[in-house]
Amino acid sequence: MNAASGKVMKDSxxxxxxxxxxxxxxxxxxxxxxxxxxxxxxxxGTASNGLEAIEMFKKMDPDVVTMDLTMPQxxxxxxxxxxxxxxxxxxxxxxxxxxxxxTAVEAMEKGANxxxxxxxxDRQLNEAIADLMR
Amino acid sequence: MNVAGADRNRQLVTVxxxxxxxxxxxxxxxxxxxxxxxxxxxxxGLQTASMLQTYPxxxxxxxxxxxxxxxxxxxxxxxxxxxxxxxxxxxxxLEQLGSGGYLQSAELDQALLLWHQYSPVVQPVVNFTGQAxxxxxxxxxxxxxxxxxxxxxxxxxxxxxxxNARRLQQQLATVATTLQQSSSDGxxxxxxxxxxxxxxxxxxxxxxxxxxxxxxxxxxAAKEAQEQTRDILKTVREGFFLLDADYNIGTVWSEALxxxxxxxxxxxxxxxxxxxxxxxxxxxxxxxxxxxxLWGERAHENLMxxxxxxxxxxxxxxxxxxxxxxxxxxxxFHRVMGPKGIKHVLCAVGDITSSVLLAKELxxxxxxxxxxxxxxxxxxxxxxxxxxxxLDTTETGLQLINAILKEPxxxxxxxxxxxxxxxxxxxxxxxxxxxxxxxxxxxRVHSLEDMxxxxxxKAELSGNDFLPMVLKLDxxxxxxxxxxxxxxxxxxxxxxxxxAAAVTAAATVAPARAAKQAAANEQRAQLGKSGDDLSPxxxxxxxxxxxxxxxRFRLTINGFADVPSSYVATVKDCVIQMLRNSAVxxxxxxxxxxxxxxxxxxxxxVDFRKSGxxxxxxxxxxxxxxxxxxxxxxxxxxxxxxxxxxAGMDTRAAMALIFRPGxxxxxxxxxxxxxxxxxxxxxxxxxxxxxxxxxxTNPGKFTxxxxxxxxxxxxxxTAVA
Numbered sequence: 001m002n003a004a005s006g007k008v009m010k011d012s013x014x015x016x017x018x019x020x021x022x023x024x025x026x027x028x029x030x031x032x033x034x035x036x037x038x039x040x041x042x043x044x045g046t047a048s049n050g051l052e053a054i055e056m057f058k059k060m061d062p063d064v065v066t067m068d069l070t071m072p073q074x075x076x077x078x079x080x081x082x083x084x085x086x087x088x089x090x091x092x093x094x095x096x097x098x099x100x101x102x103t104a105v106e107a108m109e110k111g112a113n114x115x116x117x118x119x120x121x122d123r124q125l126n127e128a129i130a131d132l133m134r
Numbered sequence: 135m136n137v138a139g140a141d142r143n144r145q146l147v148t149v150x151x152x153x154x155x156x157x158x159x160x161x162x163x164x165x166x167x168x169x170x171x172x173x174x175x176x177x178x179g180l181q182t183a184s185m186l187q188t189y190p191x192x193x194x195x196x197x198x199x200x201x202x203x204x205x206x207x208x209x210x211x212x213x214x215x216x217x218x219x220x221x222x223x224x225x226x227x228l229e230q231l232g233s234g235g236y237l238q239s240a241e242l243d244q245a246l247l248l249w250h251q252y253s254p255v256v257q258p259v260v261n262f263t264g265q266a267x268x269x270x271x272x273x274x275x276x277x278x279x280x281x282x283x284x285x286x287x288x289x290x291x292x293x294x295x296x297x298n299a300r301r302l303q304q305q306l307a308t309v310a311t312t313l314q315q316s317s318s319d320g321x322x323x324x325x326x327x328x329x330x331x332x333x334x335x336x337x338x339x340x341x342x343x344x345x346x347x348x349x350x351x352x353x354x355a356a357k358e359a360q361e362q363t364r365d366i367l368k369t370v371r372e373g374f375f376l377l378d379a380d381y382n383i384g385t386v387w388s389e390a391l392x393x394x395x396x397x398x399x400x401x402x403x404x405x406x407x408x409x410x411x412x413x414x415x416x417x418x419x420x421x422x423x424x425x426x427x428l429w430g431e432r433a434h435e436n437l438m439x440x441x442x443x444x445x446x447x448x449x450x451x452x453x454x455x456x457x458x459x460x461x462x463x464x465x466x467f468h469r470v471m472g473p474k475g476i477k478h479v480l481c482a483v484g485d486i487t488s489s490v491l492l493a494k495e496l497x498x499x500x501x502x503x504x505x506x507x508x509x510x511x512x513x514x515x516x517x518x519x520x521x522x523x524x525l526d527t528t529e530t531g532l533q534l535i536n537a538i539l540k541e542p543x544x545x546x547x548x549x550x551x552x553x554x555x556x557x558x559x560x561x562x563x564x565x566x567x568x569x570x571x572x573x574x575x576x577x578r579v580h581s582l583e584d585m586x587x588x589x590x591x592k593a594e595l596s597g598n599d600f601l602p603m604v605l606k607l608d609x610x611x612x613x614x615x616x617x618x619x620x621x622x623x624x625x626x627x628x629x630x631x632x633x634a635a636a637v638t639a640a641a642t643v644a645p646a647r648a649a650k651q652a653a654a655n656e657q658r659a660q661l662g663k664s665g666d667d668l669s670p671x672x673x674x675x676x677x678x679x680x681x682x683x684x685x686r687f688r689l690t691i692n693g694f695a696d697v698p699s700s701y702v703a704t705v706k707d708c709v710i711q712m713l714r715n716s717a718v719x720x721x722x723x724x725x726x727x728x729x730x731x732x733x734x735x736x737x738x739x740v741d742f743r744k745s746g747x748x749x750x751x752x753x754x755x756x757x758x759x760x761x762x763x764x765x766x767x768x769x770x771x772x773x774x775x776x777x778x779x780x781a782g783m784d785t786r787a788a789m790a791l792i793f794r795p796g797x798x799x800x801x802x803x804x805x806x807x808x809x810x811x812x813x814x815x816x817x818x819x820x821x822x823x824x825x826x827x828x829x830x831t832n833p834g835k836f837t838x839x840x841x842x843x844x845x846x847x848x849x850x851x852t853a854v855a
Contacts, residue, residue, distance in 0.1 A: 101443035102420040108441065109423045113432060115441055131434060 017133060018044040020062035022053040022079065023095070024071040028118075032066055032095070035122040038129060050074025050082075057083055062090070064132060067112065069096040069103065077110055084111035091132045095120070144349045151345065155338045162331030169324045176317035182231050183310035189224040190302040193256065194295040196220060200259070201292050204285050207267055207275040218260045225253065231309070239312050245305040248298060255294045258287040373483035376470070381405045381425055384478070394463065394485055396451065405481075412449035421447075428467055428479050435469065442467065446490065462490040509574045510620055516570050518625050520671060524566055525618050527703075528575075531563050532611060539600055539607075549595035556603075557586050558815060565710045569675040575617065578610045668694055668706050675710060676738070679717035687721045687736030687755070689713070693743045698846035704823055705751060708816045709740055712753045712839055715812060720757030720837050730834060732756065748825075751841040759833040762788035769797060789829055793817040816841075 019041045023029050029046050036043065044060040047053035049071045057065075065083060069076035076094065083090055094107045097118040104115045116128045196217040203210040232246050266281035277285060366388075367374065373391035376384040383400045392398055395408065405425055409418055420443045428438060444465035453459035464486045470478040513521060538555045560583050567576040585603055589595065669691050676689040697705050721727075721736035728734065738755045766780040769791045775783075791797060795814040820827045825843040 101424075101441050101445070102416070104441035105420050105424045105427065105443055108427050108433060114437055131437065134434075 016040045017064050018042055018060060018062040019064045019066070020044060020053070020056060020060060021046045021066050022048075022050070022071070022076070023066070023068040024048045025068075028068070028095075032125065035125045036129070037122070037126055038133075040133075041129065050076065050079035053079050054082055054086075057086060061087070064129065065090060065092045066129075067092050067094050067107075069094060069098055069107065077107055080107060080110045080112050093128055093132050095125075144345060144352065147345050148342065148349070151338055151342045155335060155342075158331060158334040158338065162327060162334075165327050166324055166331075169320055169327065173317055173320040173324070176313050176320060179231060180310060180313040180317060182227055183306055183313055186224065186227055186231065187303055187306045187310060189220060189227075190295070190299040190306070192220050193217065193224065194292075194299040197256075197259070197288060197292040197295050201285075201288050204266060204281075204288060207277075210266060214260070214262065217256075221253075221256055221260050225249070239309055241305045241308040241312065245302060245309065248302050248305065252294060252298060252302065256291045259284070259291045262287070371484070373481075375400060375481055376478040377405055377425070377481055378478060379429060379476075381422070383408070390485075391483065394461075394483060396454070409449075412451055413447060417443070417447070425467075425479070428469060429476055431475065438467070446486065461485060461487045463487075505574050506616075509572065509617065510624070512571045512573065513617070513621060513624060515674070516572070517670065518621065520570065521621050524570055524572070525614065525621065527566065528563050528614060531559050532607065532614070535559050535607065539604060543597070546595055549599075550590075552600075553586055553590055553595075557583065557590075560586065561815065562707060565707065565714075568678065569671050569706075569710050571674055571678055572617070575610075575613065578606075578613060582606050582610065668697070668702065668709070671706070672709055672713065672740070676713060676717070679713065683717050684723065685717055685721045685736065686724060686734060687717070687738050689738045689740070692739075692741045694740075696744060696749070697742055698749075700846050701749070701823070701843060704819045705742070707819060708751070708841065709753065711812055711816050713738065716753075716755040716757060716837070720755040720759075722758050726758075745842070748842060748844040751843065752838065753841075754836060754838040756836050759831040759835055759837050760789065760792070760829070761833050765789065765791045769794070772797065789831070792829065793827070 017038075017040050019036065021029050021032050021043065023032065023046075026048075029048075033043055033046075041064060044062055045056040047056045051073045053065075053067075054074075056062075067076045067080060071079075076096070080092055080094070083092065091114075092112045093114040093116060094104070094112045095116045095118060096103065096107075099117055107115060114128050114132045116124060120128075196213060200210055200213040200217060202208075203213050228246065228249055232242060262280075262284045264280040264284070265278055266284050267275045268278040268281070269275050363386075367386065368389050370388050371390050373388055373394050375387040375391060378384060381404055383403045383405065385401045387400050391400060395412075400408075406418065406422055409421060413421070424438075424441070424443055427433060442465070444463075447463045447465060448460060449463055450458050450460050462485070464484040466482040466484075468480045468482070469476050470480050535556055538552055538559070541552060543549050543552055560579050564576050564579040564583065567573075567579060582603065585606065589599055592599065672691060673689055676687070679685070680687055694705075716736075716738050721738070722730070722732075724734055727736065733756075736756055739752075740754075741750075741752045743750055762783075762785045765788050766775075766783060769775045770777055770780050774791070774794055774797060780788075792813045793816075797812070797814065817827050820841050820843070823843055825841055827839065827841045829837070829839050831837045
């Protein structure tokens with residue numbers, strides 16, 4: 001499965017949670033996709049900026065979203081507020097290199113459910129996503 | 135522990151016991167009263183019944199006596215009166231006993247029934263009012279007609295009495311017995327009642343006492359707990375308080391909080407108001423957003439802990455002596471859960487100022503250790519002879535600076551003159567230091583230069599303005615001593631371990647060459663300084679300049695072996711300055727060079743040669759050249775010339791502007807340019823040697839400086855003058 005930007009993944013419907021990855025870096029998208037070891041989570045789409053993310057969200061209706069903050073066109077914070085309006089139950093994990101606490105608080109306030117700093121280990125990512133779905 | 139609930143329960147029990155006691159005593163009293171009343175009635179009845187028992191016999195006897203008197207024709211009036219009274223009282227008292235309601239007994243009913251039969255028989259007797267006798271002389275006293283009837287009535291009554299008096303008496307005796315029984319029953323009941331009342335009261339009083347004791351014990355325990363809590367809050371070093379759903383502080387807090395915030399009015403104080411005057415608005419807004427998030431249960435405790443923006447909060451507050459004080463506080467938040475979700479947020483504040491400062495100090499000392507290491511590594515690449523000569527010149531320079539500072543001055547113009555002198559000296563030390571890549575020294579001198587620049591901008595100058603410079607100068611001198619010491623250690627190290635020195639040198643030059651160079655250096659050191667020493671310095675400076683300004687260029691130096699020793703210092707200063715100019719202004723960025731179809735790598739050439747009687751130094755770069763218009767514009771901006779003067783200038787005059795004092799086209803001050811000290815210093819030192827300097831340029835292609843110096847002997851005489 002190739003997580004190219006804006007690509008729609010095949011939805012087999014077997015798994016209980018649908019995951020969407022939003023990050024402007026192709027490497028980071030693949031990194032997150034490969035790290036995901038949770039059985040109940042299935043990647044249904046990826047996006048490389050906020051606008052793409054919203055389009056993909058409408059199409060695939062994911063339950064869990066990993067969100068970068070600094071992206072072209074529409075940044076993560078704005079995108080989070082839009083996704084939360086579209087689907088209040090969505091779970092959003094912010095994955096960002098911005099390490100300052102104010103950004104994290106801002107993202108949480110806008111509706112994110114978790115925060116993970118780049119760089120991260122596979123274990124940290126899986127734990128953060130598991131926390132998200134609890 | 136739910137203290138309030140237990141308290142309420144105990145109160146309810148106490149009230150219950152009191153109410154029970156009142157009820158029981160009331161019941162005992164009412165019942166006792168009723169029983170006593172009944173008993174009194176019984177006793178009265180008993181008395182009546184006892185007395186009544188005697189009446190039937192009395193009536194019977196009185197009837198007998200009446201009959202006897204009648205038969206003897208004696209006076210019967212008194213007997214009849216006695217009977218009348220007895221019958222009347224008996225009738226009255228029996229009726230009273232029957233209607234008194236003391237008791238319901240068959241015997242009394244029978245007695246009444248019997249009396250109701252008896253009474254009609256005896257009534258005619260007692261009702262008799264006539265004359266029983268008639269007196270006649272012949273027969274004496276005889277019955278009158280009514281006397282005979284009366285006599286018959288008496289006989290009949292007497293007969294009835296004989297038959298029934300005993301029965302009536304027995305019946306009345308039974309009634310008396312019954313009444314006596316009832317009376318003694320009542321007494322027993324009253325005794326039982328009183329006894330049980332007393333028992334109940336005792337039990338209740340016991341219960342009340344028990345509850346009172348337990349209550350006192352609980353109160354004591356609660357008081358003790360309260361005292362312990364107070365002691366904890368008084369002693370603990372963290373500031374503790376609870377926040378409610380409106381982000382207000384609760385009524386209890388630890389005393390450390392008063393010390394941390396220098397205030398007492400925490401009860402009901404909003405969290406925002408607590409921080410308002412202590413932190414910048416941005417931090418405050420983030421903090422309030424965070425507190426709001428804490429009250430939502432969306433994010434779990436660990437995540438909230440990891441994004442806590444108040445983990446190390448810098449606050450500025452009055453120190454109580456009119457000054458400001460910076461402190462570092464650490465806020466920790468814990469949710470306190472109740473049955474209906476989050477009840478409070480517990481906030482723990484720690485003063486971490488000392489540990490933060492310690493960490494900073496550690497970092498600083500680490501940085502200074504690193505800088506020292508860097509300096510040492512830098513020094514290892516510098517030729518020891520060069521280093522020593524630099525240290526000597528610098529020391530002389532600093533002594534000169536000291537002398538300038540000490541010079542007495544009063545007028546503003548004198549101070550300004552001082553500043554200019556200081557500036558030149560500092561600038562030249564900085565140039566040499568950066569040429570040798572001794573950045574720790576160069577940075578220190580740079581900051582001294584900053585101070586001089588600031589003073590230059592000041593309107594009124596006084597001697598006090600120079601004091602901070604003296605301190606800074608001391609620091610620089612101490613640093614130089616350190617460098618010298620390190621240099622001597624390095625030399626010692628190299629002397630004792632030549633092999634190691636060779637290895638070190640190998641990093642830059644081949645060992646064989648290094649050895650040869652070292653030999654040559656020694657030789658030269660004996661002969662005096664020579665221009666050949668300059669090449670490595672200039673090359674290393676060129677490297678640093680290229681690196682710092684992201685430029686690429688190649689420096690080629692020719693003929694420096696011919697530089698007479700008396701010119702070495704001047705040649706070095708001039709070339710360093712021109713090299714800086716080339717690196718900063720001349721050589722273009724790589725992209726620009728490409729766009730102009732130039733070679734990627736720029737070229738800077740320095741040639742020194744004999745020319746006629748004297749010498750000629752040509753410095754040339756293939757950079758952007760100098761635009762006369764740009765020079766004029768910069769000079770106008772710096773108010774060195776007026777707009778009109780600029781307009782009237784030809785190219786030649788414009789180019790000469792770069793030799794004017796205070797001129798620099800670089801807007802930003804950096805280590806290498808922008809101070810406005812530059813080509814004017816070069817020009818001045820050239821003139822000082824009796825030389826000449828000229829510049830030619832072709833915009834976009836090259837810049838060339840040509841310096842002509844007289845023969846060395848002539849120069850030395852000029853220099854002395």
